[in-house]
Amino acid sequence: MVSKEMHELGAKRSVIRELFEYGKQQAAVVGKENVYDFSIGNPTIPAPKCVEESIIELIKTVDPVEIHGYTSAQGDFEVRKGLADYMNGTFNCNLGAENFYMTCGAAASLTITLKALTVDSTDEFIIIAPYFPEYQVFIKNAGAKVVVIPADTKSFQIQMNLLEESINSHTKGIIINSPNNPSGVVYSENTLKSLADLLKKKSKEYNKPLYLISDEPYREIVYDGIKVPYVPSYYENTIVCYSYSKSLSLPGERIGYILVPDCVENDQDIYTAICGAGRSLGYVCAPSLFQKVILKCMGKTSDMALYDDNRKLLYDGLSKMGYQCVRPDGAFYLFVKSLEGDSVKFSENAKKYNLLIVPADDFGCPGYVRVSYCVDPEMIKRSFDAFQKLKDLYKTEK
Ligand code: PLP
Numbered sequence: 001m002v003s004k005e006m007h008e009l010g011a012k013r014s015v016i017r018e019l020f021e022y023g024k025q026q027a028a029v030v031g032k033e034n035v036y037d038f039s040i041g042n043p044t045i046p047a048p049k050c051v052e053e054s055i056i057e058l059i060k061t062v063d064p065v066e067i068h069g070y071t072s073a074q075g076d077f078e079v080r081k082g083l084a085d086y087m088n089g090t091f092n093c094n095l096g097a098e099n100f101y102m103t104c105g106a107a108a109s110l111t112i113t114l115k116a117l118t119v120d121s122t123d124e125f126i127i128i129a130p131y132f133p134e135y136q137v138f139i140k141n142a143g144a145k146v147v148v149i150p151a152d153t154k155s156f157q158i159q160m161n162l163l164e165e166s167i168n169s170h171t172k173g174i175i176i177n178s179p180n181n182p183s184g185v186v187y188s189e190n191t192l193k194s195l196a197d198l199l200k201k202k203s204k205e206y207n208k209p210l211y212l213i214s215d216e217p218y219r220e221i222v223y224d225g226i227k228v229p230y231v232p233s234y235y236e237n238t239i240v241c242y243s244y245s246k247s248l249s250l251p252g253e254r255i256g257y258i259l260v261p262d263c264v265e266n267d268q269d270i271y272t273a274i275c276g277a278g279r280s281l282g283y284v285c286a287p288s289l290f291q292k293v294i295l296k297c298m299g300k301t302s303d304m305a306l307y308d309d310n311r312k313l314l315y316d317g318l319s320k321m322g323y324q325c326v327r328p329d330g331a332f333y334l335f336v337k338s339l340e341g342d343s344v345k346f347s348e349n350a351k352k353y354n355l356l357i358v359p360a361d362d363f364g365c366p367g368y369v370r371v372s373y374c375v376d377p378e379m380i381k382r383s384f385d386a387f388q389k390l391k392d393l394y395k396t397e398k
């Protein structure tokens with residue numbers, strides 16, 4: 001006998017993985033260059049030079065026992081101190097090493113934070129569609145209940161009236177993700193202010209803190225000079241979950257952090273519970289070498305201009321064909337309205353032209369597809385013919 005829930009989870013591949021695997025099979029049949037795989041959000045731009053240089057320098061200069069050894073559970077002190085200094089300089093805040101807990105990427109940051117905050121099965125976490133599908137898995141794994149706020153398909157900001165109605169005495173927290181996967185939208189200052197006002201009002205009404213978990217793996221992937229604000233300066237009870245998977249193109253190295261600023265209510269208890277959750281989930285410590293690498297690469301990112309070129313190419317190309325696209329301000333996803341109500345069928349039809357686009361049903365937003373543009377620009381150019389054929393298919397069917 002095995003766990004029924006875990007067996008179900010393991011047996012069911014995500015739609016994204018399903019398409020990605022299908023793409024590999026199809027490439028063997030029709031040739032790699034004839035498959036237009038927009039399924040997965042794996043960075044295609046190499047890590048900046050400082051990553052390679054730091055790895056080489058560290059390997060050559062630091063005692064190998066230290067470089068490959070365990071660090072303290074919450075992460076190397078020097079790394080956390082460097083991180084605090086960098087954040088203070090960038091966001092004009094007042095953080096110390098003790099506010100940071102190093103993790104194995106955003107997925108770990110989220111699972112640890114949710115586990116630390118969940119008291120019992122009556123606790124609820126609110127997520128806002130469209131959302132990263134794994135939130136459902138992470139919240140359930142923490143033993144809490146998921147509450148979904150439907151998407152605002154006009155602006156892809158937050159429907160505050162629906163959020164207000166969903167907050168009750170069981171609400172523990174809400175997860176936001178900006179720049180957003182899959183919509184590419186960055187929450188405006190107005191949205192953050194309204195959200196903060198609402199959460200403050202509701203915290204007072206229920207006489208308890210409502211925690212805002214800000215999932216920020218795309219924080220530096222923004223375009224047209226947009227800046228992602230420091231969320232704790234809008235709302236004090238904010239816990240930031242960060243990752244270097246996207247900003248430094250290091251998804252396989254598993255490195256990120258949780259930030260619990262002093263202004264968070266019960267910050268000490270939360271930090272201690274985070275240490276406990278990391279321990280109970282068996283994370284032990286974040287990768288030692290990559291903790292040191294990120295310290296040396298603080299403030300550096302991969303070359304985002306290349307994603308920006310892809311963004312413009314795809315957005316302009318598809319818009320010209322008549323597709324309704326959400327203009328992305330950040331991340332590397334284009335959110336496109338399906339040409340029929342059933343986006344799963346639409347994605348199936350796209351496969352006829354070897355076009356792999358992800359139906360957004362699992363992101364809580366049926367009727368849309370996600371087109372991931374962290375891909376080779378030449379593939380985008382080659383794919384236009386297939387996008388046109390898909391469009392034409394719907395013309396003839398009408
Ligand atoms: N949160 C969002 C919104 C994501 O898109 C992803 C990965 O794609 C993650 C979290 C998990 O990131 P990581 O690779 O750092 O665990």
